[in-house]
Amino acid sequence: MILQLLDELSRKAVESPAEFDIPLKKPFSILQAGGSRARDRKVNFLIFNCSQPHPLMIIKAARTEIHQERLRREYESLQQISRMETIKDTVPKPIGMYEVESHLVTVETFVPGTPLSILLRRRDRIKEEQVRTDLQMVQNWMQLLQRASQTEAVSTVGRLALQYDLESCGIRLPKQFIDEITSLASIFHGFSFTLTGSHGDLWPGNYLVQDKGVGIIDWESYCSRAVPFIDAFLFITTYGRHYPWGGWKWTSRAESFENTFFRENWFSEIVCQYFREVLSQYFLPQESSHFLYSIFLLNRAVEERRAGIVDGQWMNYLQEYAAQSKQSVLRKL
Amino acid sequence: MQADPSTFVQADLRFLIPVRSGETVAILGDVPELAAALEEEHIQTYVIYLPTEATEIPLQNSSVDHIILPLLGKHRHTWLISEMARILKPGGWTFVGLRNAHSLQRLAFWKRKKEQHSRSLRSFSVRLFYKDMERAGFSELTSFGVSRDLSRPQFLIPLERSVASHFFFDRIYSPSSLSAAIAQKLAALITSAGMQRILFKDLLVLGQKRATASGVNV
Numbered sequence: 001m002i003l004q005l006l007d008e009l010s011r012k013a014v015e016s017p018a019e020f021d022i023p024l025k026k027p028f029s030i031l032q033a034g035g036s037r038a039r040d041r042k043v044n045f046l047i048f049n050c051s052q053p054h055p056l057m058i059i060k061a062a063r064t065e066i067h068q069e070r071l072r073r074e075y076e077s078l079q080q081i082s083r084m085e086t087i088k089d090t091v092p093k094p095i096g097m098y099e100v101e102s103h104l105v106t107v108e109t110f111v112p113g114t115p116l117s118i119l120l121r122r123r124d125r126i127k128e129e130q131v132r133t134d135l136q137m138v139q140n141w142m143q144l145l146q147r148a149s150q151t152e153a154v155s156t157v158g159r160l161a162l163q164y165d166l167e168s169c170g171i172r173l174p175k176q177f178i179d180e181i182t183s184l185a186s187i188f189h190g191f192s193f194t195l196t197g198s199h200g201d202l203w204p205g206n207y208l209v210q211d212k213g214v215g216i217i218d219w220e221s222y223c224s225r226a227v228p229f230i231d232a233f234l235f236i237t238t239y240g241r242h243y244p245w246g247g248w249k250w251t252s253r254a255e256s257f258e259n260t261f262f263r264e265n266w267f268s269e270i271v272c273q274y275f276r277e278v279l280s281q282y283f284l285p286q287e288s289s290h291f292l293y294s295i296f297l298l299n300r301a302v303e304e305r306r307a308g309i310v311d312g313q314w315m316n317y318l319q320e321y322a323a324q325s326k327q328s329v330l331r332k333l
Numbered sequence: 334m335q336a337d338p339s340t341f342v343q344a345d346l347r348f349l350i351p352v353r354s355g356e357t358v359a360i361l362g363d364v365p366e367l368a369a370a371l372e373e374e375h376i377q378t379y380v381i382y383l384p385t386e387a388t389e390i391p392l393q394n395s396s397v398d399h400i401i402l403p404l405l406g407k408h409r410h411t412w413l414i415s416e417m418a419r420i421l422k423p424g425g426w427t428f429v430g431l432r433n434a435h436s437l438q439r440l441a442f443w444k445r446k447k448e449q450h451s452r453s454l455r456s457f458s459v460r461l462f463y464k465d466m467e468r469a470g471f472s473e474l475t476s477f478g479v480s481r482d483l484s485r486p487q488f489l490i491p492l493e494r495s496v497a498s499h500f501f502f503d504r505i506y507s508p509s510s511l512s513a514a515i516a517q518k519l520a521a522l523i524t525s526a527g528m529q530r531i532l533f534k535d536l537l538v539l540g541q542k543r544a545t546a547s548g549v550n551v
Contacts, residue, residue, distance in 0.1 A: 001347075001348050001349075001350075001351065001352070002348055002349060003349070003351045004351055004353075029491040029493065029494055029496065029497045030349065030489075030491060031488070031489065031490055031491060031497045031500070031501060032345065032348065032349060032477075032488065032489040033487075033488055033505065043345050043348055045348070046497070046500070048491075048494075048496050048497050048500070050494055050496065052496070053496055053499065053500065054500060055500070061348055063344075063345070063370075101352070101353055101354055101374065102354065102374055102375075103374075114503075114504050115504075117507075118504070118505070118506075118507050121507045121508065122507070122508060122514055122517070123514070248508075248509070248510050248511050248514070250509070
């Protein structure tokens with residue numbers, strides 16, 4: 001299937017070279033990459049020719065019909081995002097969307113860089129100064145996206161919406177935690193901020209470190225109107241997950257989360273600083289960190305549950321946070 | 334019972350084969366998700382389990398468009414290659430998984446004890462395997478390194494040129510131990526020397542059956 005598509009793309013490159021700004025010349029090498037274990041996901045193909053050390057382009061194929069819609073949305077999101085002047089050089093450019101042998105296939109340019117998750121796994125960029133630099137870089141990039149994609153202003157919701165979410169999904173949490181968050185919802189009611197574009201899955205695997213600058217890939221979960229600090233909260237949570245706490249030995253999710261949010265160490269100090277900086281951008285009080293992060297975890301867990309995932313990672317994070325919330329470093333803010 | 338998630342990844346093998354709707358594929362082995370994925374795409378599949386002592390593949394001459402052999406095991410491989418050539422239509426593709434006799438893992442004596450359980454599977458020299466395939470009438474031979482292995486083929490890395498394998502070890506490979514991290518650094522040197530094939534324990538070989546003597550595809 002990929003060979004057929006490459007033949008067609010090569011023909012188009014010859015017929016319309018101006019339209020096709022990629023030096024598509026045979027012979028090609030095809031690297032089939034990262035097949036996720038989840039069935040309804042995509043398969044990526046990195047296309048090389050013999051003259052360049054990096055791929056010419058990436059072809060993405062939906063494994064099943066269910067995933068085709070996500071792939072189509074990703075492509076449409078890229079069409080929108082790649083026109084944003086301030087971030088267009090950090091994201092893939094969409095080349096085309098095709099149907100090949102009943103599979104939806106999209107083609108986009110390659111974004112150079114190494115995923116931060118890979119670098120962390122190789123125990124690269126793990127020193128305190130490097131962690132601070134990387135977190136600052138990702139914040140800078142998020143600000144660029146948000147400034148380029150601002151929409152309307154909204155206010156934080158009160159206790160009623162929160163109770164509905166908890167009841168409708170049958171999520172069981174410690175009563176003390178629920179009572180506290182419900183009470184905080186009344187206190188932090190009415191804050192306003194502007195909805196912006198959100199990557200939706202900004203974890204260190206989708207954040208590419210380059211010699212100068214960053215690259216951001218995998219835009220399947222992009223939302224054009226989202227709460228602006230979702231990407232920031234998701235990134236710091238998943239960054240803590242992928243930090244090599246145990247050296248070459250893989251640390252459990254619970255322990256990584258604990259090191260990030262509950263233990264007094266240099267890393268949790270950086271986390272506090274990160275939250276201060278993120279919330280100050282939206283003129284939100286630092287004291288609301290614990291509340292807003294709890295709501296973020298709750299929303300992620302609710303989304304997971306509604307998608308039919310019973311014991312997902314966000315439910316686990318929520319339950320761990322709820323169980324130990326009194327020790328959360330975010331309370332220091 | 335929910336299927337083992339790794340089998341979905343095995344079903345991804347079909348993307349590299351130029352198979353079209355309405356064509357037929359023979360699968361010589363047990364890869365149920367792959368068979369199911371092909372059936373969903375209206376590709377007729379023949380799933381055939383060959384005992385070691387089999388004397389022929391129970392299909393007519395030139396009766397299938399493509400063949401997938403997930404893992405070449407204990408069968409006499411020259412016999413199997415000639416049988417595949419027999420049942421395959423001219424111009425059709427075959428896709429063979431095999432253990433690499435010249436991988437670094439096989440040469441590493443400290444790994445041999447761990448692999449004792451898999452010694453029942455033969456390993457092959459790719460160079461000699463290519464010769465056997467060419468003798469049986471196959472051309473356009475190309476091979477892919479498999480990471481991590483054929484039971485969980487998450488990455489297929491083309492090996493005819495070093496650029497893709499160099500990129501894989503430089504930008505994609507995630508080491509799970511200190512020795513793997515050291516191996517990752519060495520891999521860059523090895524790929525620069527064009528010896529990338531030794532970095533993979535399992536390989537996939539693709540080959541196309543030559544057209545008829547007149548040079549026209551039937």
